Amino acid sequence: MTAIRNEKEKGLIRALITAFEGQEEVPKKADIEARASQLAPLLGYDGDLRLAVEEAMIAIDTWMGAGVSLVNNEAHHDEEWVYKREIKWTYSEAYEGYLKSEKWQPSLVQKLSDVGSKILGQLQDPVSEGSWNRRGLVIGHVQSGKTANYMGVIAKAADAGYKFIIVIAGIHNNLRKQTQERIDEGFIGRSSDPESRVAIGVGRNHDYPHPATLTNINEDFSKNTAAKSGWKINDFGKPIILVIKKNVRTLDALHKWLKELNAQGDGRISDVPMLLIDDEADNASINTNKEDISPTRTNTMIRRILGLFAKSCYVGYTATPFANIFINPDAYDDEARDELFPRDFIYSLDAPNTYFGPEKVFLDEDTSQVALESITDCEDYLPFSHKKDDSVVELPPSLYRAMDQFIVARAIRNLRGHSGKHCSMMINVSRFVSIQQEVRNFISIRERKVREAVKANYKMPEEVSTKNQYMADLRAAYDREYLRCGFKWGEVKSALMGVFDNLRIFVVNSKSDEVLDFKKYDKDGIGLTAIAIGGLSLSRGLTIEGLTVSYMYRNTRMYDTLMQMGRWFGYRPGFEDLCRVHLSEDSINWYSHIAEASEELREQIKRMRRDGMSPKQFGLYVQSHPDRLLITAANKMRMGEEVVFNQNLTGSIQECTLLPVDLNVNAQNEALIQEFWRFGFGSEVKETKKGWFVPDVSVEQITAFVLRFQVHSGMQANKKAVLDYLYAISERFPHGDVLLISKGPGRTEEFRLGAQQRSAKSATPKGWQLSKHRLASRGDEKLGLSEWQLLQAAEKAKNDPNSKVNNPSDIHYRTVRNKPLLMIHVLEPTETELVELEGQRVPAFGVSFPNGLFGPENEIRVVANSVWLQQMYGSFEDDPDAEDDYDE
Structure with missing residues (x-):
C-alpha cells in the first residue's frame, strides 16, 4: 500500500513540475500548493501534500550550467x-x-x-x-x-x-x-x-x-x-x-x-x-x-x-x-x-544550483557555521593512529551527541512529511573492520537504550521525561541545533517514537555480509533510517541516501582521499538545514583549503578555454601547482627522496596561517608594519570599509617588507616561495597593491591597525594554526577595487554557474585586479588557553598573485624533501591514508 502511495506521490510531483514548466519566473509556493490541491484528487493521491509541493518547488527552481571544456x-x-x-x-x-x-x-x-x-x-x-x-x-x-x-x-x-x-x-x-x-x-x-x-x-x-x-x-x-x-x-x-x-x-x-x-x-x-x-x-x-x-x-x-x-x-x-x-x-x-x-x-561539469557542496559546507561563513562541528574529544577514545588490534573501551561523547542529533533530525523530517524517504547517518572513524565492528556494538547498545527511553517517555509531561538522561540529551540536541526547524519541542518529542520504526545499523566494508541496499526498502515503500559504520567503502563512490548527519575522524591530507570521503555533499531537498558534519579541526582546515583549490582549478579551466589552451597545457599548469606534493610526492618524501619540480603560483593566494606566539617577534613585526606604512609604501593611502589601501607600490618595496617580516619556522618555505615568485614576475608586474586590513578602532596617526579577533583554541607553545588555513576573510580582496572593477567581477560571477549572482569570489576579484596584492593583518587571539598568547597582537601577511601566468618563464624551481613537506603541510608520518586505504 505504501509503495502504491509513493508512486501516486511521484505522479503528483511530475504533474506539478509539468504544470509550471516554461514559466519565466519561479512560481510562488502558494501557487504550487493551490495546483497540488487541484491535481491530487484527479490523480488519486490522498497523502500529505507538503512533501510533494516542496520537491516540486526544488525541481522547478533547479538549473545547471553547461560546463566548459579544454580540447586538443x-x-x-x-x-x-x-x-x-x-x-x-x-x-x-x-x-x-x-x-x-x-x-x-x-x-x-x-x-x-x-x-x-x-x-x-x-x-x-x-x-x-x-x-x-x-x-x-x-x-x-x-x-x-x-x-x-x-x-x-x-x-x-x-x-x-x-x-x-x-x-x-x-x-x-x-x-x-x-x-x-x-x-x-x-x-x-x-x-x-x-x-x-x-x-x-x-x-x-x-x-x-x-x-x-x-x-x-x-x-x-x-x-x-x-x-x-x-x-x-x-x-x-x-x-x-x-x-x-x-x-x-x-x-x-x-x-x-x-x-x-x-x-x-x-x-x-x-x-x-x-x-x-x-x-x-x-x-x-x-x-x-x-x-x-x-x-x-x-x-x-x-x-x-x-x-x-x-x-x-x-x-x-x-x-x-x-x-x-x-x-x-x-x-x-x-x-x-x-x-x-x-x-x-x-x-x-557544472553542479546544479541546488547542490550541497564544499562551498556551502566549508567556504560560506553563514552555512558552514551551522553545518560544521569540530570533534575535540575523539583522540582520547579512537586516536588517529590506532591499530586493528586496539580495543575500544568507549566511544567519544561527541559521537553520542551526533547520534542524538540524527534521531532528532529524523523526527523533524518525519514531521515534514519525509517518513517515506531514506534518512542516514555515517560514522567513519577507522579503516579497520575489527574496530568498525566494535563501534557498531557500542552504537547498538546506545540505540537500544535511547529507544527504550523514548518509548517510556515520549508521551510523558516534560517535567517527567527530562528526568531521563537520554531524553534530556535529545532535548539538548534540539535546543542546540534545531530550534528554527519549524516545530516546537513538544511536537518533535511526540514524533520520536516513529524514528525507531525502520531504524537499522549497518557495518559497510569489504568483509561485511550486511548490505546497505536502499533499493530493497524502496520496493517495500519503506523510508529506511540507517546508521552506516565503515571505512573506505563509505569513503569512495557509494551513495548514502538521505545522508543527514556525518561523523568522520580520519587522518589524511591527500586531496583525493579527503574529497572522496565527503559523502555529505550532494542534494538535500527539504532538509539541508538539518544536515550536520562532524570533523576534526585539522580536517575542517584541509577541506576548506581543498575547496579553495578546487574552485581555483575550475576557474583556470575556464580561462584556459577562453585563451584556446589544450589539456596538455592545463596538465603542465597543474603539475606546477604549489599543492601538487599532496598528490604525487608525499609517499616518496616520507622515504627520504628529494623531489625537484617547478612551481607556479598564478592565480593563488599565499598566506601566513601558522603564526608565532613569541611576544618579541610579534612586537618587531608590528613595528615593521608601522615603518613601511609610514615611509615605505608611499603617501597615496585610501580608506576602505575595512582599513586602508595603497595602490601601485613597487614590487621592490613589497619584497623588502616580506623579506624582513619574521614568520613561524613552519612558514619559511611559503615565505621563500612568495619572494621567489615576486622576483620571477617582477618584470611583467613592477607594481602591486597593498591592503592594510583593519577591524575596529585602527589609528592612522599612530600607523596602528585595528586587530581582528580569531579563535586560538588550537594554539600551542609551538605555534598558532589558523582555522581553515585562512588568514584573509572571503571578500577582503575586493577592498580597494574601483567601481568599474567591482562591476567586472560581478559580471564574471553572473556568468559563472557555480557562483552566487552578484556575489563574486576572491578568484573573480583577483582576476580584475590583475597585479600582486600584499595584505597585512593584525590578529587578536581569543578562546586560548595559552597564557603567553593572551593579550598579544599577532601580525601576519598574505600575497595574492594575478592570473594567467601559465608559462615556464613564470615558474620557480623547488627542491623538496621531507623537511620541506613538513614545513608546507605538516607531518605525514602517522598518516595511514597517505598510502592505499583499505579495510582489514
Whole structure:
C-alpha cells in the first residue's frame, strides 16, 4: 500500500513540475500548493501534500550550467559530427523520459542532454574509418550526479553506433553493484538480478531494444561468466555493456576473453567501436610507478584492453582530478601502449544550483557555521593512529551527541512529511573492520537504550521525561541545533517514537555480509533510517541516501582521499538545514583549503578555454601547482627522496596561517608594519570599509617588507616561495597593491591597525594554526577595487554557474585586479588557553598573485624533501591514508 502511495506521490510531483514548466519566473509556493490541491484528487493521491509541493518547488527552481571544456586543437577532430549525422536517439530519449519519470525537472533533463551531446562530440564518430583512439576526462563534483551524466553519454554513444561499452565502477563490490543497478534502470531496461529479470526503468516501454550485458548485480565479469557465455561481440545485434570492478583479476579475465574469442589475425578487434567509462578514474587507474619501471598492473590492464580495439575511446570520470593531470602525456609502453592522460579533452561539469557542496559546507561563513562541528574529544577514545588490534573501551561523547542529533533530525523530517524517504547517518572513524565492528556494538547498545527511553517517555509531561538522561540529551540536541526547524519541542518529542520504526545499523566494508541496499526498502515503500559504520567503502563512490548527519575522524591530507570521503555533499531537498558534519579541526582546515583549490582549478579551466589552451597545457599548469606534493610526492618524501619540480603560483593566494606566539617577534613585526606604512609604501593611502589601501607600490618595496617580516619556522618555505615568485614576475608586474586590513578602532596617526579577533583554541607553545588555513576573510580582496572593477567581477560571477549572482569570489576579484596584492593583518587571539598568547597582537601577511601566468618563464624551481613537506603541510608520518586505504 505504501509503495502504491509513493508512486501516486511521484505522479503528483511530475504533474506539478509539468504544470509550471516554461514559466519565466519561479512560481510562488502558494501557487504550487493551490495546483497540488487541484491535481491530487484527479490523480488519486490522498497523502500529505507538503512533501510533494516542496520537491516540486526544488525541481522547478533547479538549473545547471553547461560546463566548459579544454580540447586538443592540434588533433584532427570535428566535434560537430553529432549534429551532422542523422541519428535516431532511441536510447537517449528513453533515458531522458526515465529521468522525468523520476521527478527530474524537464529543463534540467534537457541541459543534461545538451552536455551529454557535447561530451559525445569529443568522442570519435563510431562510423568513421580507420583506427583511432581518444582519451578524455570529465570532472564532476563529489556526489553531484556524475553517474547520471555518464549514463546519458552511454545512451547517446549507443545510439551513435558504439557497440561495446565497459564501465569500470570503483574497487569495491558494493559500488559495482550500485552502478549495475543504475545502468539496469537507465540503459539496459531489465533487472540483471538472475532471479527477477523484470522490465524496469527505461524498459517499461514495450518497444525498448534492450542492450545485452555480461554482468549482473551479483556477478562481476570473470573467467566463469566468460566461459559460460561462449559469445563473441558480433553475436549481438545490439550494444553490449559490462559493469566491472577495478580489479586486476577482472580486467585480466576480460582481456583474455576479448583476445581469445574476438581478436583477429593481427591480435586486434577492428570492426567494433568501443567506449570505456572509468568511474573514480583517479583511484587505482593511475600509473604510480616511475617512468623507467613498468606501469602498475591495474593501469596496464586498462591500457591493454583499450589497445585490443582499433577503434576506442577512454573517458575518465572523477571529482578529484589532481592525480589524473599528473600523468605523463607522452608516456608509452610497448605492451600497455598509450597512457591514460586526457590528451584530447577535459570537460568540467557544472553542479546544479541546488547542490550541497564544499562551498556551502566549508567556504560560506553563514552555512558552514551551522553545518560544521569540530570533534575535540575523539583522540582520547579512537586516536588517529590506532591499530586493528586496539580495543575500544568507549566511544567519544561527541559521537553520542551526533547520534542524538540524527534521531532528532529524523523526527523533524518525519514531521515534514519525509517518513517515506531514506534518512542516514555515517560514522567513519577507522579503516579497520575489527574496530568498525566494535563501534557498531557500542552504537547498538546506545540505540537500544535511547529507544527504550523514548518509548517510556515520549508521551510523558516534560517535567517527567527530562528526568531521563537520554531524553534530556535529545532535548539538548534540539535546543542546540534545531530550534528554527519549524516545530516546537513538544511536537518533535511526540514524533520520536516513529524514528525507531525502520531504524537499522549497518557495518559497510569489504568483509561485511550486511548490505546497505536502499533499493530493497524502496520496493517495500519503506523510508529506511540507517546508521552506516565503515571505512573506505563509505569513503569512495557509494551513495548514502538521505545522508543527514556525518561523523568522520580520519587522518589524511591527500586531496583525493579527503574529497572522496565527503559523502555529505550532494542534494538535500527539504532538509539541508538539518544536515550536520562532524570533523576534526585539522580536517575542517584541509577541506576548506581543498575547496579553495578546487574552485581555483575550475576557474583556470575556464580561462584556459577562453585563451584556446589544450589539456596538455592545463596538465603542465597543474603539475606546477604549489599543492601538487599532496598528490604525487608525499609517499616518496616520507622515504627520504628529494623531489625537484617547478612551481607556479598564478592565480593563488599565499598566506601566513601558522603564526608565532613569541611576544618579541610579534612586537618587531608590528613595528615593521608601522615603518613601511609610514615611509615605505608611499603617501597615496585610501580608506576602505575595512582599513586602508595603497595602490601601485613597487614590487621592490613589497619584497623588502616580506623579506624582513619574521614568520613561524613552519612558514619559511611559503615565505621563500612568495619572494621567489615576486622576483620571477617582477618584470611583467613592477607594481602591486597593498591592503592594510583593519577591524575596529585602527589609528592612522599612530600607523596602528585595528586587530581582528580569531579563535586560538588550537594554539600551542609551538605555534598558532589558523582555522581553515585562512588568514584573509572571503571578500577582503575586493577592498580597494574601483567601481568599474567591482562591476567586472560581478559580471564574471553572473556568468559563472557555480557562483552566487552578484556575489563574486576572491578568484573573480583577483582576476580584475590583475597585479600582486600584499595584505597585512593584525590578529587578536581569543578562546586560548595559552597564557603567553593572551593579550598579544599577532601580525601576519598574505600575497595574492594575478592570473594567467601559465608559462615556464613564470615558474620557480623547488627542491623538496621531507623537511620541506613538513614545513608546507605538516607531518605525514602517522598518516595511514597517505598510502592505499583499505579495510582489514
